Amino acid sequence: MHIPEDLKYTKEHEWAKIEGDIAIVGITDFAQSELSDIVYVEPPAVGQEVIQNEPCGTIEAVKTVADLYSPLSGEVIEVNEELENEPGIINNDPYGHGWIFKIRIKEPEEIKNLLSAEDYKKHIGEA
Amino acid sequence: MPFIPNIEEARKKILEFLNIKDVDEILWVIPDELKLKEEIPIPYALSEREVEKYVKKLASENKILNVFGGAGAYNHYVPPIVRFVLRNPSFFTAYTPYQAEVSQGTLQAMYEFQTAICELTGMDIANSSMYDGASAFAEAVLMAKRINKRDKVLIADNINLFYKNVCQTYVQHTLEIEYVRYDEKRGTVDLEDLKEKINRNVSAFAFQHPNFFGILEDPFKLREITKEKDVLLISIFDPISVSLIAPPGEYDADIAVCEGQPLGLPLSYGGPYVGIFTAKRDFIRMMPGRIAGRTVDTEGKEGYVMVLQTREQHIRREKATSNICTNQMLCALAILVYILYMGKEGLQEVALKTHNNTLKIRNALKEKGYSFPFEGDIFREFLVELKENAEDFVNRCIKEKGIMPGIPLKKFGFNDKYLLLGATENHGESEINELISLF
Numbered sequence: 001m002h003i004p005e006d007l008k009y010t011k012e013h014e015w016a017k018i019e020g021d022i023a024i025v026g027i028t029d030f031a032q033s034e035l036s037d038i039v040y041v042e043p044p045a046v047g048q049e050v051i052q053n054e055p056c057g058t059i060e061a062v063k064t065v066a067d068l069y070s071p072l073s074g075e076v077i078e079v080n081e082e083l084e085n086e087p088g089i090i091n092n093d094p095y096g097h098g099w100i101f102k103i104r105i106k107e108p109e110e111i112k113n114l115l116s117a118e119d120y121k122k123h124i125g126e127a
Numbered sequence: 128m129p130f131i132p133n134i135e136e137a138r139k140k141i142l143e144f145l146n147i148k149d150v151d152e153i154l155w156v157i158p159d160e161l162k163l164k165e166e167i168p169i170p171y172a173l174s175e176r177e178v179e180k181y182v183k184k185l186a187s188e189n190k191i192l193n194v195f196g197g198a199g200a201y202n203h204y205v206p207p208i209v210r211f212v213l214r215n216p217s218f219f220t221a222y223t224p225y226q227a228e229v230s231q232g233t234l235q236a237m238y239e240f241q242t243a244i245c246e247l248t249g250m251d252i253a254n255s256s257m258y259d260g261a262s263a264f265a266e267a268v269l270m271a272k273r274i275n276k277r278d279k280v281l282i283a284d285n286i287n288l289f290y291k292n293v294c295q296t297y298v299q300h301t302l303e304i305e306y307v308r309y310d311e312k313r314g315t316v317d318l319e320d321l322k323e324k325i326n327r328n329v330s331a332f333a334f335q336h337p338n339f340f341g342i343l344e345d346p347f348k349l350r351e352i353t354k355e356k357d358v359l360l361i362s363i364f365d366p367i368s369v370s371l372i373a374p375p376g377e378y379d380a381d382i383a384v385c386e387g388q389p390l391g392l393p394l395s396y397g398g399p400y401v402g403i404f405t406a407k408r409d410f411i412r413m414m415p416g417r418i419a420g421r422t423v424d425t426e427g428k429e430g431y432v433m434v435l436q437t438r439e440q441h442i443r444r445e446k447a448t449s450n451i452c453t454n455q456m457l458c459a460l461a462i463l464v465y466i467l468y469m470g471k472e473g474l475q476e477v478a479l480k481t482h483n484n485t486l487k488i489r490n491a492l493k494e495k496g497y498s499f500p501f502e503g504d505i506f507r508e509f510l511v512e513l514k515e516n517a518e519d520f521v522n523r524c525i526k527e528k529g530i531m532p533g534i535p536l537k538k539f540g541f542n543d544k545y546l547l548l549g550a551t552e553n554h555g556e557s558e559i560n561e562l563i564s565l566f
Contacts, residue, residue, distance in 0.1 A: 040412065060412075065437045067446070 001126055002029040004095055008071065008111065009120035010053070015095065016071040018111060023072050026099040027059065027090060030124050035061040038087045043068070043079040043101050050076060050103060052110050057100070059090075072110050074103035192525060194394055195488075195548045195562055196534040197508045198339070199260065199287055201389045203367065203477065204553040205465070209391045212464045213457055227433045233456060234431035237419035240463040247369060247466065247474075249376020250383055250405035254416035256459040257451060260386025261290045263402030264333070264363055265297035266415045266449060267382040270406070271331035271359045272302055273413045273448070274381075279329050283316045285309040285342075286335040286363060288539045307332070314342045314501030314510070316349065325356050331381070333361035337368060339539075340510045341549060342503035346378035354379075366390050366403060368506050370471070371478040375405070382406045391465025392458055401458035412438060415449030480552035481507050484559055488550055491563045500545065508549030510536070517546040524565050532565055 007015040013031035017024040032038065040060035050056040050070035057068035079101045082089060090098035105111075115123060138150075147153060173181065194202040213219065221230040228234070237255040244253035257263040268280050280298070282291065284306040295304065308320040316334055325332065332353050336344045346362065353360045362380040367389045369375070375383035387401040388394075406414055412435065420434035438448040469477065489499070489509050500510050513520055517535035524532045533548030550559055 042412070060437050063437065064442055065446075 001033070001124070002095070003117045003121055003126070005117045007095070007117065008114035009117065009123075010069060010071045010114060011123055012053070012067075012069040013124075014069055014071045016114060017099075018105070021105050021108070022077070022102055023074065023105050024099050024102050025071055026094055027068070028120070029094050031066075032091050032094045032098070035059065035064065035066060036091075037062045038090050041068075041083045041087045041090070041100060043083070044070070044076045046076050046079060048076045049106075050074060052107070052113065060087075068100065070103070071114055072103060072105050072107070074106040076101050077104050078102040190525075190529060192529055192531045193554075193558055193562075194531045195550060195554070196531050197341075197549050198534040198539070198547050199289070199386055199388075200394055200400070201367070201507070201549075201551055202394055202553050203389050203391075203481075203551050205391050205393050205461075206468055208468050209461050209464045213461055218460055219457070228430075231431055234419045234433070236460050236463060237417070237454070237456065238421055238431050240459045241419065243463055243466045244403055244405060247366065247374065248364070248383055248403075248405050249369075249374040250380070251376075251408035252411050252414065252418075253403065253405040254414055254418050254454070256387070256454040256456070257384075257402030257404050257416055258455060259398075259400040259402045260363070260384065260388075261287070261293035261402075262297070263384040263386075263404045264290050264361075265294040266402075266404065266451065267361045267384045268294055268298055268302065268331065268333060269449070270382060270410065270413050270415060271361060272298075274359060274410055275330055275357075277328055277330035279303045279305065281305050281307050281321070281324055281329055281332040281358075283307050283309065283332075283334040283338065283344075285314065285316065285338040285340060286333070287339045290335070290363065302330070309338070312501070313503040314338065314340045315344050315503050318348065318352065321349070321352055325352065325358055327356055327358075329356065329358045331359035331361050333363065335363040337365060337506045337508075339547075340501055340503075341505045341508035341547065342501055343372065343506055346373065346375075346380070350378050350380070365506065367474070367478050367481060370474040371482065372506065381410070387458065387462050390462040392461055399455060399458055401455035401462065403462075411435065413448065416451045417454050477552045481550065484550035484552065484554055485509065487559060488548070488563060492566055495563075495566055497566065500542075505549075507551070508547055511546050511548065512542070513544045513546055516543050518543065520546070528561070528565065530562060530565065532562055 007017050009015050009028065013028045015026055015028050038059060038061050042058045044050055044056040050073065052071065052073045053069055055067040056070045059066045059068055080099050083100065217232055221233045241253040241255060257266060271280065280302050282304055305324055307324055308317040309315060310317045334344055334349060336346055338344055350360055359381040362375040362383040364375050364383055364385045366385050366387060383405045385403045387403045392400065404416060418434050419431055422430055422432055424430050436442065440447040440450065485507050492511055497511050500512055518537060521532060521535055524530045533546040536545040536547055537543040
């Protein structure tokens with residue numbers, strides 16, 4: 001299972017890449033493999049205020065629909081529009097082209113609530 | 128195995144385990160006055176032959192009326208082929224398959240029904256039906272909120288009161304409802320009032336066309352007004368009218384619903400009826416209910432499946448899109464057979480005859496000096512003001528002539544002299560003349 005060292009993680013299987021006051025958010029390799037074929041993504045709307053650890057969208061796979069949780073609080077500034085027509089990108093490239101949304105971080109101190117790659121590895125029982 | 132497994136022996140064991148002598152010891156919480164004191168007087172069992180005779184005798188006491196009343200349910204002709212197909216046990220017994228894909232014929236019928244409804248309405252997508260028109264309407268209002276996440280809905284005050292009530296029950300804890308007035312003279316939506324009340328916090332505007340008074344609205348104008356404020360348009364249409372006037376797809380409705388009864392279901396003691404539910408393609412994931420889809424199996428053979436099930440209760444639990452996990456399959460099948468049998472021209476003929484027969488009655492009443500509360504153009508029914516209490520008039524016609532001349536609008540909250548009536552293609556010339564003679 002691929003778990004990049006430079007990302008932060010949630011127990012709900014989202015990752016966040018922090019670049020200054022911006023966070024790029026997606027779901028982990030483990031999450032995409034558990035869900036299997038993703039057929040639809042409902043991201044939060046641009047401009048929407050999201051709150052750490054609260055549902056802000058859904059990810060629909062062939063057999064189930066999972067909630068998407070925001071790893072941090074902030075304002076959504078961009079969503080990955082490619083996912084609208086090709087949600088399967090998440091399956092192929094969860095940490096790259098399969099990113100889901102970007103937020104402007106509101107509470108930087110919330111970052112310390114997130115898991116490191118090491119902690120996340122333990123969380124999914126891989127360590 | 129007994130049907131009720133609670134046999135004497137088992138009961139004894141339970142009582143022993145609970146260490147009580149009598150079940151009443153734990154039922155003490157039920158107030159005494161609610162407890163049954165004597166046996167329910169059910170007569171002794173009858174034989175099959177006796178039951179048949181008894182029920183036939185009861186049925187013979189029913190009075191079959193010639194109905195000119197509408198207000199949501201209409202007296203259209205139902206060709207015998209509808210019942211013939213419905214009674215086929217392959218459909219009749221598999222009407223709600225729990226392992227849906229096993230019943231390929233039922234799924235195919237659902238799929239064909241959806242296709243027929245899309246063609247009839249000009250809308251992109253239809254589900255495989257809802258409970259009835261009123262609940263379909265309430266679900267449409269909830270769906271609009273899911274689409275744009277706004278908390279207020281505007282509803283035209285001239286829609287069917289029963290639809291308002293059902294909607295109120297459904298949405299009272301989720302949405303604020305505001306009613307838009309109707310023009311006192313024409314009976315149609317008051318456009319100025321709509322413009323005043325509409326804004327970008329409104330989720331949807333819902334109207335009925337033709338409205339509850341039978342009068343045609345201007346759906347294109349209503350679309351224009353709602354589009355300006357990015358508000359969704361919900362239409363409650365008449366499924367017979369759309370073969371004659373612009374269907375909801377043509378005036379760009381976002382969600383369109385109706386009661387399907389006029390398309391091949393009889394008027395009988397209030398049901399069972401069926402709701403038709405359609406929407407624009409973009410909103411398919413927000414749609415309530417079941418949807419059947421066509422696909423191919425691993426060998427490339429055509430097959431039918433339930434689609435978009437991932438949003439429903441058995442998977443999404445409390446986060447499901449709706450609580451509708453069934454449809455009215457037999458009624459939907461009746462509609463499918465009716466539409467296929469009538470064909471486009473047949474449906475147009477039904478609509479045209481319905482309109483002309485109704486106009487004939489209205490013109491005759493006008494000549495007799497009756498006045499009509501509203502001036503707007505009508506399709507299949509109209510409101511007339513009688514010179515007496517409408518309920519008294521209706522009861523007299525039923526008792527003396529076996530004719531139900533219309534629906535008194537008192538119980539819908541209107542003047543007790545108001546009668547709503549209309550004819551269909553099912554009424555012959557002599558029947559129409561007889562009705563006119565009653566006024």
